[in-house]
Amino acid sequence: MSFAMPDFMPALPEMFLLGMTCLILLLDLFLTERSRVVTYLLAQSTLLGALLLTFTLYEEGRALTFHDTFVIDPMGSVLKAVIYLATFLVFLYAKDYLRARNMFKGEFYILGLFGVLGMNILVSAHSLLTIYLGLELLSLSMYAMVALQRDSLAASEAAMKYFVLGAMASAMLLYGMSMLYGITGSLDLGHINSSTAAMEGNQMVLAFGLVFIVVGVAFKLGAVPFHMWLPDVYHGAPTAVTLYLSSAPKLAAFAMMMRLLVDGLAGLQEQWEGMLVLLTVLSLAAGNIIAIAQANLKRMLAYSAISHVGFLLLGVLSGTEVGYAAAMFYVIAYVIMGLGGFGMIVLMSRAGFEADRIEDFKGLNERSPWFALMMLILMFSMAGVPPFLGFWSKLAVIQAVIAVDMLWLAGAAVVFSVIGAFYYLRIVKVMYFDKAEPGLPAMSASLDLRVMLSANSLAVLGLGLFPGGLLALCVATLA
Amino acid sequence: MFADLPLLSLVIWTPIVGGLLVLAAGSRNALDARVLALLVALATFVLSLPLYSGFDTTTAAMQFTELHPWIAAWSINYHLGVDGISMPLILLTTFINVLVVIAGWEVIKDKPAQYMAAFLIMTGLMNGVFAALDAALFYVFWEAMLIPMFIIIGVWGGPRRIYATLKFFLYTFLGSVFMLVALIWLYLQSGSFAILDFHAMKIGLDAQVLIFLAFLLAFAVKVPMWPVHTWLPDAHVEAPTGGSVVLAAIMLKLGTYGFLRFSLPITPDASQQLDWLMIALSLIAVVYIGFVALVQQDMKKLIAYSSISHMGFVTLGFFIAWRIVDNTGSMQGAGMGIEGAMVQMISHGFISAAMFLCVGVLYDRLHSREIGDYGGVAHVMPRFAGFMVLFAMANAGLPGTSGFVGEFMVILASFKANFWFAFLAATTLILGAAYTLWMVRRVVYGPVGSDKVAALQDIGAREFLILGVLALMVLVLGLWPAPLLDVMRPTVEHLVQHMAVTKL
Numbered sequence: 004m005s006f007a008m009p010d011f012m013p014a015l016p017e018m019f020l021l022g023m024t025c026l027i028l029l030l031d032l033f034l035t036e037r038s039r040v041v042t043y044l045l046a047q048s049t050l051l052g053a054l055l056l057t058f059t060l061y062e063e064g065r066a067l068t069f070h071d072t073f074v075i076d077p078m079g080s081v082l083k084a085v086i087y088l089a090t091f092l093v094f095l096y097a098k099d100y101l102r103a104r105n106m107f108k109g110e111f112y113i114l115g116l117f118g119v120l121g122m123n124i125l126v127s128a129h130s131l132l133t134i135y136l137g138l139e140l141l142s143l144s145m146y147a148m149v150a151l152q153r154d155s156l157a158a159s160e161a162a163m164k165y166f167v168l169g170a171m172a173s174a175m176l177l178y179g180m181s182m183l184y185g186i187t188g189s190l191d192l193g194h195i196n197s198s199t200a201a202m203e204g205n206q207m208v209l210a211f212g213l214v215f216i217v218v219g220v221a222f223k224l225g226a227v228p229f230h231m232w233l234p235d236v237y238h239g240a241p242t243a244v245t246l247y248l249s250s251a252p253k254l255a256a257f258a259m260m261m262r263l264l265v266d267g268l269a270g271l272q273e274q275w276e277g278m279l280v281l282l283t284v285l286s287l288a289a290g291n292i293i294a295i296a297q298a299n300l301k302r303m304l305a306y307s308a309i310s311h312v313g314f315l316l317l318g319v320l321s322g323t324e325v326g327y328a329a330a331m332f333y334v335i336a337y338v339i340m341g342l343g344g345f346g347m348i349v350l351m352s353r354a355g356f357e358a359d360r361i362e363d364f365k366g367l368n369e370r371s372p373w374f375a376l377m378m379l380i381l382m383f384s385m386a387g388v389p390p391f392l393g394f395w396s397k398l399a400v401i402q403a404v405i406a407v408d409m410l411w412l413a414g415a416a417v418v419f420s421v422i423g424a425f426y427y428l429r430i431v432k433v434m435y436f437d438k439a440e441p442g443l444p445a446m447s448a449s450l451d452l453r454v455m456l457s458a459n460s461l462a463v464l465g466l467g468l469f470p471g472g473l474l475a476l477c478v479a480t481l482a
Numbered sequence: 483m484f485a486d487l488p489l490l491s492l493v494i495w496t497p498i499v500g501g502l503l504v505l506a507a508g509s510r511n512a513l514d515a516r517v518l519a520l521l522v523a524l525a526t527f528v529l530s531l532p533l534y535s536g537f538d539t540t541t542a543a544m545q546f547t548e549l550h551p552w553i554a555a556w557s558i559n560y561h562l563g564v565d566g567i568s569m570p571l572i573l574l575t576t577f578i579n580v581l582v583v584i585a586g587w588e589v590i591k592d593k594p595a596q597y598m599a600a601f602l603i604m605t606g607l608m609n610g611v612f613a614a615l616d617a618a619l620f621y622v623f624w625e626a627m628l629i630p631m632f633i634i635i636g637v638w639g640g641p642r643r644i645y646a647t648l649k650f651f652l653y654t655f656l657g658s659v660f661m662l663v664a665l666i667w668l669y670l671q672s673g674s675f676a677i678l679d680f681h682a683m684k685i686g687l688d689a690q691v692l693i694f695l696a697f698l699l700a701f702a703v704k705v706p707m708w709p710v711h712t713w714l715p716d717a718h719v720e721a722p723t724g725g726s727v728v729l730a731a732i733m734l735k736l737g738t739y740g741f742l743r744f745s746l747p748i749t750p751d752a753s754q755q756l757d758w759l760m761i762a763l764s765l766i767a768v769v770y771i772g773f774v775a776l777v778q779q780d781m782k783k784l785i786a787y788s789s790i791s792h793m794g795f796v797t798l799g800f801f802i803a804w805r806i807v808d809n810t811g812s813m814q815g816a817g818m819g820i821e822g823a824m825v826q827m828i829s830h831g832f833i834s835a836a837m838f839l840c841v842g843v844l845y846d847r848l849h850s851r852e853i854g855d856y857g858g859v860a861h862v863m864p865r866f867a868g869f870m871v872l873f874a875m876a877n878a879g880l881p882g883t884s885g886f887v888g889e890f891m892v893i894l895a896s897f898k899a900n901f902w903f904a905f906l907a908a909t910t911l912i913l914g915a916a917y918t919l920w921m922v923r924r925v926v927y928g929p930v931g932s933d934k935v936a937a938l939q940d941i942g943a944r945e946f947l948i949l950g951v952l953a954l955m956v957l958v959l960g961l962w963p964a965p966l967l968d969v970m971r972p973t974v975e976h977l978v979q980h981m982a983v984t985k986l
Contacts, residue, residue: 368593368596372596379629388625388626388628388629388655389621389622389625389626390622394622394625398618398662398666401662401663401666402670405663405666405670406670410663410667413666417659417660417662418659421655421656424651424655425648425652428632428648428651428652431632431633432636432644432647432648435633435637436637436643436644436647470553471553471554474553474556475554475555478555
């Protein structure tokens, strides 16, 4: 067996990320409290640099490297680009919030960047081992980030729950992977795909392994009934961390699902389709109905995230390229909207005031008509009302399931979206129809946060008026 | 000179962009915002006039069309155009918008700029609904319209406004999403979202019935038809005057417009199969809701129920077509029912707007909508009383007013279908007269009800202008409906011929 030097080029962004993150880690040790902003700026430029590298490496078609364990393809590149951009916004939005809570430390950014590296690896994985590596790197960073606010009881509890449940989900996933390895004798997704597709008859062990794989994926996505961690973690974590958890990792989880189920187990589509239908219906129902009862905005958005996962799964379970493209469009749209939604909480908060209860938004139209309008755009978009981006993403996934003649599922999805509209409308109601409570401190957010959050919300409107480009991109990458 | 302009786009986007400008201006100066809003509304109305003057009344084809690719991946186009059905409705929309802006001039004290902006944006969106020839574009306008209305009722409405606006939004949203599913299905079958392609495509009966029912949910809620009408009285009562006017005059027409543009031409066979259902629902609306209107104590509620009853006429006019063809074998009678229904749509737009404005005039002075709080208004407000009586007569369908023309044509057409349909429909002439005139008697005539009524001021120049213009329209349309009928006729004839051809 000869040793061939692998082609390092496809993994250049990941190597750049790793190098820079280690560099920042070292540099941060020597920075004083006052010059901490250097860490922030370096982290942001790392993301932009990685974006540039990914952009230059973009090409049609796919390439494998590192003994076929690492893949670079258009879908991966687009997802990575969105991951960088989303994390860029998270870092920017979080700055004021962290400062006001004495959390403006290097760790947030370093863990965040390691998480991005994990996501990248997950997105580019072409072997069960790479998937597991990426997943753990991402998860461990996130556990630590949730616990970053050491003295907060809620955050510590959330981190503990997240860690225990996350470890269990990882174990499930590993167990499923071991079954797959046992049957096919390979960790390589391409090989697994060809050998499972060639198998005949009812493969009990294969189905058994598949169940565990789906459980692992569902946990990462937060699909019902594997969603228990999600509301508690979103609620308990500092809002800046929730912002991080709710955005880019969704893209990575989507990529993981695509790699495992579509790249690796396409032959078992009939079987995982049934499982995903169940997860979808449960997520749509539980997410939308439980969200109505929430008084805390973070918790409400957490349940809303669960229902969005239900919609996202609609696209995947259709099992067609159109459906995968729709799901990808959906997840990108959701990340943009979710960033805006949690970003608004960050914007409203200040030292000693979390602004995460729904009533904290009372009378926002009187205090700040502009940001009330921005929040209105985000809420109607999440509810799926045109002309905003959220409408087109829902249209895409519903179209995908109608195309495979699952009309009943489309019907269920639209009914639950109407139920869901209620709690988004309630936010609008609170902002526009209720009177502000006296004594609320004035908004103190810095200019960059205001500008970028406005741009974020206007992007939801802009992409809603002209969704063609983003949609065409998603279709092209998965064709 | 106007022929080269993209008139429909202008009519849609002028008020939307203008509304955003008003919103921006309003943060500085409330008066500026109002003046700007009025200018935008007038400009929109003026821009819509060439649609009438340049309209070719000899063809049923779409006119003033604009076609640009929008979302290539799903072959969705920015496709606009009007025919004899939609053009009058656009004119009605831009016209009512001017009145609404004037009507809210001094009355709206709380955030007037946002109020005006919401109405302007909504006008643009409603014009978009009428002009859209692409189903996805149609749906975008159709749903987007709910947002400003949600805000209007919720911010400037009465005491129970939040309940009313949530009910309004969720009811209409629930209806619409099923239409969306049907539209997607049609798109997947035909490969495009073009409504005219849907018209031409063959569909099996089972699919047609399902599509018809999906459309029915969306449109019936909007019209609204019994039994999904319950949002309307709540929304009307709680909405500010301008909101009630737009709801009654235009939003209700969106539902009936949907039947004409979607249900009848796309699913003619299912419409024929299920016409018994539609006729039954329409007659229930006409008769039962007429009785409900009779017992109302709240003026706005009474007019709201009267609207439902009148809209029952419109749907009756649409769906008796097949019975007429069965009975007489001629297309002409069927055309008369549809034409009458369309006249009724336009006429109800004027009359209901006028009635709500009349109630608004009283409400602004006394802050009560209860019939019992008034009495003898004619003694202190003679000019106002004259207008109110005129509009009440029109609402009851008095010959010479626009209310008569549509109702008469529909009743005449229903005679050709079935005597009992006509008999039941004609009860509206009695019921309508009963509830409207009884209300007028209790509010306008009789002894002066209380000291408060005695202190009422008659209408000023602004109110006189609005009501005067509407009175003029009601009379002109009633005495000389020919210009409107000429515009509609080729389109209606085309529609009837299209409906007669099976799509199975």
